[in-house]
Amino acid sequence: MDSDRRDNPAMIRMWRIYRTAKEMCMDRGYQMLEEDINISLAEFVDRFGKEGDHEPDRSRMGFSAKPSEAMLIKYTDPPTPKVPNPQPQIGEIWIDFSGDENVGLKQLRDFMQHLVSTSYYSGILITPKPITGMALRLLRGSTQFEDGPRGGVETFEEQHLLVNITKHELVPKHVLLSKEEKAQLLERYRLKETQLPRIQVTDPVAKYLGLRRGQVVKIIRRSETAGRYASYRWAI
C-alpha cells in the first residue's frame, strides 16, 4: 500500500513542487530547516497523502516562513534624518497550494483576505493551472489593492516549480543587493540606475527570487578564462 502511494506520479510531482517551493523561500532569505527542504518522498507521502487514495492533499501543504536576520537587514532602507528607524520591508510569508483546478478572482481575493486577517506580510499561491486573466489583472495591482497584504501576492503555476531552475548549471547565481549596496555600487561607478542593464521582474529567475521593481541583482558567472566575474541588473 505504502509503496503504491509512493509510486504515484501525482504524488511524486507534488513532492518535487513542494521541495522547490521550500528551496525558493530559503534562497530568498527566509529561515528554513535543512530537513524541511530535504523531505523524503516517503515522509511527504506520509504527511500529505490523502487517506485511501493516492492523491496529495494540497490543503494540508501550506506553510509559512519568517525572514532571516540577513534578509531583514537586506530589506531595510538605510536610516535617514527623516526616517531614523526604518522598518524592514519584508515579513512573514504564507505559501499556499490551491486545491481548486481553476483559480480566478474569487480564489485570489479569498487568499488575499486570508493573508490580511492572519497578518502575513506577503503570500504565494501555487496553482494547478494558470490563473484567469482577470485574476492576473488583480494581481498586477495587488500592492495597491486595499484588501491585500502589504507585501503583495505572487502566484506560481505548479509545473513551473517542478524543477528548480536556479539549480541548472547554465543559470548563474543571482544575488539581491540591499538598498545600501545598490547605492554604493552606483556611487562607485558613477552611474544612474537607469544606466544598468535590466532584468524583467517576470523573468523566471527574477520571479523565483521575488524581485521587486527598482531592486538590483548581482549576477555571478564562472568563466574558464576570467574566473568569476559579476554583472548587475536593474529590475523593471
Added chain:
Amino acid sequence: MGPKSILKSSAVPADAVDARKPPVNEQHLQVALQHANIIQDQKNVEQEILNATLELLEFPPDSKADPARPSPSDAHKFKTLVMPFQPNDYDALIEERNCADLCGYALCPRPRKKVPSASKLHFVDSRDRGVQIVPKKMLEVWCSDDCARRALYVKVQLNEEPAWMRRTGGGQEIEILVENTEALEFALPLRLKSKNKVQGELKDEDGEDIAAAWALADEALAELSQERGDKDSMPRTELIKAKIEERTNVKTPSAPSAETTASSAHMAIEGHIPKSDAKKTKDADDDEEDNDWDD
C-alpha cells in the same frame, strides 16, 4: 548575448543623456501627452471593469433571487456595471463566476450545472449537425438553458469597441431578458424611444453605427427566437419588450418522439444549436453559433 560589464555601461552616457532630454518640439510634447492620456484612460477602464467583475462575481446578493424576475435594484446595478464591458470582458466575467461555481449569468444566484461524468468530452446530438463532441466545461457554464439565453442576450448588445475609445462615453444602456417587465419599466427604456433619442442627438454616422448595432442585436434575437423554437409569427417587438415566456415545463418528461427529442434540453448545447432552417449565410450567424463560451 554576453554579460555586459559595468565598465562598458559607463561609456553610454554621451548619447543616453541626449535621448532623455525632454522633447523641445511642442508637437512632440503634444503627441507624448496624448499617448499618456490614452494609456491612462485605458488603465482607468481596465480598473473599472475589474471592479465591476469583482462586484458581479457573487451577484446577486440574495441567494433566492430569480434570474427571470430580478429585483429592480439588482437589474439596474447589473446593467450599469456591464456598460463599459466589451464582449471578451463579459466572457471573462462568466469565467470568473464559473470559477466561483456559480451560473455564468450574473443575475442568477444558482450554482452552475455539474455534469457528473468525469470525462472531459461529451457527445451532444443535434438535428442539423449530428453528433458533436463538446467539452464538458462548456456544458457546465450555466445552471440552465434559460440562463444561457439571458446571458447571450446581454452579450450581443455589448460594444465591441473598448470603452476608452467610445466617443459616446461609457456605452449604451443594456437591456436584459425579464418577465417582470412592469416592475422594471422605469429602468428599461423602450428600444424605439432610445433609438429616436440617439438618432436625434448624434451625427449621422453615429446613428448608422447604432442602427447597425441594433440590426445585429435583432439578428441575434431572431436567431435566439428560432433556437427556442418560436414560430416566426412572434413579432420581434414582443422580444424587445421582454415578455418572454419562461419554459418552465421544459423539463417535464414526455414520451420520446423524433420531434421532442430534437428540441429537448439534453440535445441543445446550452441552447446554442439553431434549427436546421436557420440562415447560414451571414457571417454574424457563424460567430454566434458555437464559439461563444468555450474560450
